[in-house]
Amino acid sequence: MSLEALGWNSQRQAEFEAYAAQGLMPCRVVGEHRSHFRVSTGTSELSAVITGRLRKSAAERSDLPGVGDFVAIRMAEGDGPAPIEAVLRRTSALIRKAAGERRPQLLAANIDVVFIVTALGGDFNLARMERYLALVSESGATPVVVVNKADLPGDVVRPNGQIDGIDPGVPIHAISARAQDGARDLERYFEGNRTVALIGSSGVGKSTLTNRLLGHDAQATQEVRAHDGRGQHTTTHRQLFTRVSGGTVIDSPGLRGLELWNPSTDSTSDFDDIEALASQCRFRDCRHDSEPGCAVRAAVDRGDLDADRFASYVKPGRDSLRTAR
Ligand SMILES: Nc1nc2c(ncn2[C@@H]2O[C@H](COP(=O)(O)OP(=O)(O)O)[C@@H](O)[C@H]2O)c(=O)[nH]1
Ligand SMILES: [Mg+2]
Ligand SMILES: [Zn+2]
Known part of the structure; x- marks a missing residue:
């Protein structure tokens, strides 16, 4: 095996030159655990952790490394986990x-x-x-x-x-x-x-x-x-x-239902949970009133969704938000 088998290519190598000059090594993150990552060099797998500097430089939690990321690590001296110094540009996320x-x-x-x-x-x-x-x-x-x-x-x-x-x-x-x-x-x-x-x-x-x-x-x-x-x-x-x-x-990279973040539309709604349910209604333009196959009303009926929260979601004036999906 080589890092190429894991998707390393000439563009990534070109981007990596600056890190290579600092003595860093390219790896791909293959596992994410509570306290550490597993990264693969293509020939071996090792534990790695984010450096404090990388953590501070991340504007969003999603800027930090995750499974599938190509990262620059410094080989640890001794047995400790290798520090992840940088995350390479993502081709998709x-x-x-x-x-x-x-x-x-x-x-x-x-x-x-x-x-x-x-x-x-x-x-x-x-x-x-x-x-x-x-x-x-x-x-x-x-x-x-x-x-x-x-x-x-x-x-x-x-x-x-x-x-x-x-x-x-x-x-x-x-x-x-x-x-x-x-x-x-x-x-x-x-x-x-x-x-x-x-x-x-x-x-x-x-x-x-x-x-x-x-x-x-x-x-x-x-x-x-x-x-x-x-x-x-x-x-x-x-x-x-x-x-x-x-x-x-x-x-399954952790997707439950439809809670995907969509950066180009308004996703900072307070009703993401309801919107995730609404996306499973039988009809796309469901008003969660008396339509058959309404996933939102079903959640209220099951007790999974608080009736008051549902009421504030459907209150007049939110229509444009709901249909903008
Ligand atoms: N009939 C049938 N059952 C399948 C097929 N593929 C998977 N299953 C069954 O569906 C169930 C769920 O499969 P699983 O792979 O755990 O689903 P996951 O939750 O999407 O990962 C298991 O009992 C599988 O044996 C298939 O092609 N036909
Ligand atoms: Mg499964
Ligand atoms: Zn509905």
Whole structure:
């Protein structure tokens, strides 16, 4: 293995020359833990920590290194973790604004392709898919729609290979990660040692597909709860996996629902949690009144969303904000 297999290229090398002159070494962040990072030099993996200077120079939390970042480290003397001195320019960044939090959080950096994974058996939702597509495009990565569980009954993908309502320019792959059908068609997205991230609802088969793409079981998969067809989250910390045949994969970089940060629109709303729910309503222009398939009202009914908060969200005058999404 070399750093090239992890996506290092001549542009990055050119940018790195100034750091090389300071005796620093290029690495890619492959894991993020509470107290430290795991970085790969291409030939070995080591622990690393952010220097105080780098922390101070970051205007936003999302400027700090995260999984997928290429960084400049100083080789530690002795056994301690290597200090990360700099983060190289990102070619793309998946950033989210967590519900109730004002500060953006980096989910993954330098992602070339995002597989937006959905599955037959009830997961597919056009409004949610459109939102994923828009936000992935904005991150700088290329979106690819993967409809998993093609072994189950369902008619999301039309016989011509397209999905009603989705831009025909977006590649769509109907596969079965479990039966191994069609997963080979996804190999092409790793050509040139590219990095692919998988996003989508829990239970759609992201970890199963990740294992398929890696050729071994690196990620734990889960059984879907029988009563409602939904999955539980089993993927805990973010990790970048290297494929033996080149390229890297990140299984669900931490996206829950649709809390992606969208830098070009107003995302500093106090109602991100409700807006994330609203994006899952059946109708895109849902007024959360009496429309069928309203995810916001359902959350109120379940007790997941406070009724008073909901009332202040729908109070007159907020219409423009809600429809501006
Ligand atoms: N029928 C069917 N089930 C699948 C397929 N791929 C994954 N699953 C199952 O879906 C469940 C959730 O898979 P998992 O990979 O953990 O989903 P994740 O939450 O998206 O990572 C597991 O029980 C898998 O065995 C598939 O192609 N067909
Ligand atoms: Mg998983
Ligand atoms: Zn609604």
